[in-house]
Amino acid sequence: MRLETGMFWKRPSHISDEDLSAYVDGALGEGARVRVDEHAAACERCREALDQLLQLKASLAAMPRESAPRSFAVRQADLEDRPAAPASARGSPVLLGGLATVALVTFVTLVAVDVGGSIGGSGESDGDNSVAESGDQSFGDVAAEEPSSPGGGESAIADDGEDAVADDGDTRAGEPPAEPTDTGQDVTTQTEDDDDGTDVPLRAAQAGTAALALVAGGGLWYSRRRA
Amino acid sequence: MDAPPDEADLIDRSRNGDLEAFNVIVVRYQDRVFNLCLRMLGNRQAAEDAAQEAFISAYRAMARVRGDNIRAWLFRIASNVCIDEIRRRKRQPASSLDVARSDDERPLDVPDAAPGPETLALRSELAAALRSELLLLPDDQRLAIILCDIEGLDYHEIAAAMNCSLGTVKSRISRGRSRLREHLHGKTELFSDAVRHTE
Numbered sequence: 001m002r003l004e005t006g007m008f009w010k011r012p013s014h015i016s017d018e019d020l021s022a023y024v025d026g027a028l029g030e031g032a033r034v035r036v037d038e039h040a041a042a043c044e045r046c047r048e049a050l051d052q053l054l055q056l057k058a059s060l061a062a063m064p065r066e067s068a069p070r071s072f073a074v075r076q077a078d079l080e081d082r083p084a085a086p087a088s089a090r091g092s093p094v095l096l097g098g099l100a101t102v103a104l105v106t107f108v109t110l111v112a113v114d115v116g117g118s119i120g121g122s123g124e125s126d127g128d129n130s131v132a133e134s135g136d137q138s139f140g141d142v143a144a145e146e147p148s149s150p151g152g153g154e155s156a157i158a159d160d161g162e163d164a165v166a167d168d169g170d171t172r173a174g175e176p177p178a179e180p181t182d183t184g185q186d187v188t189t190q191t192e193d194d195d196d197g198t199d200v201p202l203r204a205a206q207a208g209t210a211a212l213a214l215v216a217g218g219g220l221w222y223s224r225r226r227a
Numbered sequence: 228m229d230a231p232p233d234e235a236d237l238i239d240r241s242r243n244g245d246l247e248a249f250n251v252i253v254v255r256y257q258d259r260v261f262n263l264c265l266r267m268l269g270n271r272q273a274a275e276d277a278a279q280e281a282f283i284s285a286y287r288a289m290a291r292v293r294g295d296n297i298r299a300w301l302f303r304i305a306s307n308v309c310i311d312e313i314r315r316r317k318r319q320p321a322s323s324l325d326v327a328r329s330d331d332e333r334p335l336d337v338p339d340a341a342p343g344p345e346t347l348a349l350r351s352e353l354a355a356a357l358r359s360e361l362l363l364l365p366d367d368q369r370l371a372i373i374l375c376d377i378e379g380l381d382y383h384e385i386a387a388a389m390n391c392s393l394g395t396v397k398s399r400i401s402r403g404r405s406r407l408r409e410h411l412h413g414k415t416e417l418f419s420d421a422v423r424h425t426e
Binding site: 017018020021022025027052053056057059060061062063064065066067068069070071072073074076078079 | 246249250253254257258260261262265271275278279282283286287350353354357358372375376377379381382397398400401404405407408411
């Protein structure tokens, strides 16, 4: 149970709103409940707050209820009229699953072509490192952004405690780039040549397909969870 | 006279695709699901649509559901449908909650046996004030308060229905009540009078 206390001067402690609210619902443990009882007996402010909460709870409980205006029994026709996906799903799981699979296969193919081309084309280890570092960075960026797409729509009802750990991926994305200056001028030139040529659209395609796979996969997971 | 069918048996049969058994569950819970939707959406037609959608989704998902607390599970599906509807409205401002609320201004039926005219007037006024203020709360706080104070679920059931932790339930209920107390500050006499008349 939390008690509010002054930081720099002594003032009467009070019971927190959360604990008063839980007390009204009978959701406090025995010890905490006794402490609230004892405190409220001596504290006018907390007693008044408790009275208001009790009145509010009683008034809400007494709100008139309505009978359902019609039967909501499910008919066979209801099941046939509608698509198989539940209404809360953001998209068809079949469609999302297919999209995720296609995007993933395309991504893997692009990476394989990229790595195969580099090894077969130049055979230089400097070129391979350049590709590997560049690829990791792109993928890291995409991975860091991934939770925001499918999770964004859920924020209104998401567990508050989850927000604090949402940015974990940033530390990977924010890692300093690999050192390009230690090697000689020739290597730097070689790396720039690679990046300015066919690698740029390839990187973009890799990043795009990876992002698509992640988003579609996230959507699939989200729609199944909502169901 | 036949005893009412056991709920666990109805759930088992529904999982196996028995629509008739599922509809017995629907009849048991349709008033509560409809009221939850009505409080969340503030509009009768939208609440009817949401309740129907929730039961259809529930039937489709029955085969995958585990456990036997079907009440919390139905509330969870219904609240998801309502939140989807609220988001859809926010994307289409023409049918906002304000419009919906004005749709729902007619007084609700009061089921008491023989309350006097003064009591009826007070309750009606208080219910209208509470209904309006509930609609102004953030969705998660409104849902937590409806489940707790109107539907009478305990914190564990609310956590299951809202798919969140007990601490989050406690916090959402507390924050929602604080807002209601703040907004209804000028109407405290309504509370006292209504409670006095109820007693």
